Amino acid sequence: MRSTQQMSITLPVEMAKRVKQRVSNGDYASESEVIREGLRALQERENAVEHWLRTEVAATYDAYKADPTKAKPLDEVWKRLEARMDEIDREED
Template identity: 60%
Template sequence: MRTTQQFSITLTNEMADMVRSRVASGAYASESEVIREGLRALNERDKALESWLSNTAAPALDALRNNPDSGRSSKQIRAAIRAEK
């Protein structure tokens, strides 16, 4: 059984230039390798977002729904962000 499949894709000129540039720089051996790496990065980003939504955003929303008085104003949030820097 084949472990790969061939696709034909259409890219904008800008994206095609980016792919060619990465190959020409020697960072990648082929155009396919550039596309595969891009898909891996997209998959990792999606996993990270899903993890954040499940582990951070949803629990925070649940906590706020259970105790609306625990919410913070945008002014308080900005101050907390400034304090972290």
């Protein structure tokens, strides 16, 4: 039984050019390899987001639910964020 399946895909012209360029530069042996690598990168990104949601976001939510008094009001957070952004802007000038 085959472990691959042939497909026909349609890409925007600019994406198709990038795929062909990666092959012509010698980065990949075939257009299929470029697409496979792109799909692997997409899967890695999805896994990273899933991990972040399950660990950091869930833990933060659980901590909030356990003790909502430790949460900061949104307007306070925005004020602190705006003050920090102003500070960064002044440092850049």
